[in-house]
Amino acid sequence: MTNPRPVTLDRSARPAPADPRPLALPSFERHALPNGLRVEHAERRGLPEVSLHLVLECGAGAEPPQLGGLGELAARLLTAGTPGRDAIEMARWLDRLGVGYRATVGYAVGAVSMHFLSEVFEEALEFLAATVLDSEFPEHEVERIRRERIDEIERQMDDPATVAGLATIAELYGDSLYGRPAAGTRSTVSEIGAEAVREFHEAGYRPGGALLIACGDLDRERLMSAVEARFGAWSGETVRVRPPAAPEPRANDLILIDRPGSAQSEIRVATVGVPYNTEDHHAIIVANAILGGLFNSRINLNLREDKGWTYGARSSFRFRRGAGPFVARTAVETEKTGPAFEEILREIETMRTTPVTAGEMKLARNALTLSLPLQFETAVQICGRVSRQRVFGLPDDYWETYRARIEAVTPEEVQEVCRTYLDPDRLTLLAVGDAATAAPTLDGLGPVDVRPVS
Structure with a gap:
């Protein structure tokens, strides 16, 4: 009896990824x-x-x-x-x-x-x-x-x-x-x-x-x-809750809420975003994933991995029936308040002026789509996802076509939605921290409105 030939593995090559799992949705x-x-x-x-x-x-x-x-x-x-x-x-x-x-x-x-x-x-x-x-x-x-x-x-x-x-x-x-x-x-x-x-x-x-x-x-x-x-005996009608009108565009503000003695500053860069059911919804999702929606996003790699100023930095478009906010957020050592604002604004401006890379597009698409079947594994998850469709008036095939629509987003569309929705003249900058330490770091960002904690 001969011994079986040993299997040789090439450990220098990364294994090929498995095919994406299909999204199996129950019929309602x-x-x-x-x-x-x-x-x-x-x-x-x-x-x-x-x-x-x-x-x-x-x-x-x-x-x-x-x-x-x-x-x-x-x-x-x-x-x-x-x-x-x-x-x-x-x-x-x-x-x-x-x-x-x-x-x-x-x-x-x-x-x-x-x-x-x-x-x-x-x-x-x-x-x-x-x-x-x-x-x-x-x-x-x-x-x-x-x-x-x-x-x-x-x-x-x-x-x-x-x-x-x-x-x-x-x-x-x-x-x-x-x-x-x-x-x-x-x-x-x-x-x-x-x-x-x-x-x-x-x-x-x-x-x-x-x-x-x-x-x-x-x-x-x-x-x-x-x-x-x-x-069956329950009765009565309700009126659909209407979303508020979006505020008019406004000049950016720089607000510092004084919290004496704080070792860190909570930082927000924000603007009014868009409703859930908006035409370039999927391009916005991909753009935000690259900017601040993933661990490997630009602002997190910059502020956490490169600078070491924070445990994490993220951004999100909060979709609602009306125009919900876009918010980029982090917490940094108080002495880094101004520099952190500058880095976030620089990353936003780069998204507006320079096409994202093919590697970033692939990472965002994979992160947004490959885990999608895991979000429909339990009855609780399924009810929650269907509820979101109905509340926000999303198409019946929203989840079935989600992967294809995300994968169809181009770098040019990512750049365009950033140019459209992340206008630097409409960004509000806000920090909560020790004003005595944080205020001197904000030179060059514009007039600072210092307020007490209300």
Whole structure:
């Protein structure tokens, strides 16, 4: 018997990458109840799990500005009591079912998400219906959650990153919707009482305009029978939350918020961006990946890897129904405040004036597309992605065509969107740090508006 020939490996050559995994999306069926509640359903066998995502037109844009945070407070109170069950009994019910339950609120919509084993579907849906339709918002629970929110806001204001973020959106958008935190401020949350919460819930938690997305080990008959039984008598219409108008172009500002004694400066370079459903959406995604969206992006390699000034620097276009912000952000040692601004501005200007390289394009495309199938592996992920499509009015084939559209972006298109949306005359520069140390480093960047922490 002869010995097998040993296998020789050439370890000097990198193995060829595997073919990209195909994106396998489940097919969603669409239904509607007579009361206007839309239902989308994808049956997905293999695991005994179900994810539900109820989307409602009850975001921060639906609340009075003087009561900012009302939607957030109402969402947190959904499990605080229904007829015959107080908050503790609701918590025990949820615990017994083993259900994951989460209520969230953004600028446009609110959403209640649930994830559970398919065997408890009917009772889980009963729990959802109880919180959405029957919440009573007891005075003492409203007061308790309101105080928790105020304490939370006050703690967050000790965080310089939070201070920088809030100050940046206020500077870009002023008193309009996107200039305010979606979860409210201390002054606005302090004005919210139980009656305001009940009125907001009554006006916003209605089937007309609502969407229930279901994905998992669940057939259509079982789903629709249970939904009709628990939500069929629900009534009322809501108005789609309209996005605010984008602010007019303005000259760039340089703002320094004084936080005496800070060892670091939180830095923001920002401008008003674009809505989610914009024509050059995919070119913007690729451009941002190269500029600051990836670990190997230009500003992170510059400030972290080359200069060693920061643990990380990133940028993002925050897509919304209206024109959300573009923000480049980092935190550096206070003495490097001015130089860090200069490096970020230099990287932005280079993106505007010089085509990106083929290597950068390949890296961005791969990062944006090769991991896409991993974002659709669970029922929770699928519901979240479909929800995003519906909320922002994206095409039905958005995810199916995402890879092809990203791969079709050219270096010229990347340069053009940077020239269009990252105009240096519209960039706001803001830092939160020790003014005594940071201000002298800002010479040459223009007049500095020094402000106290509010």
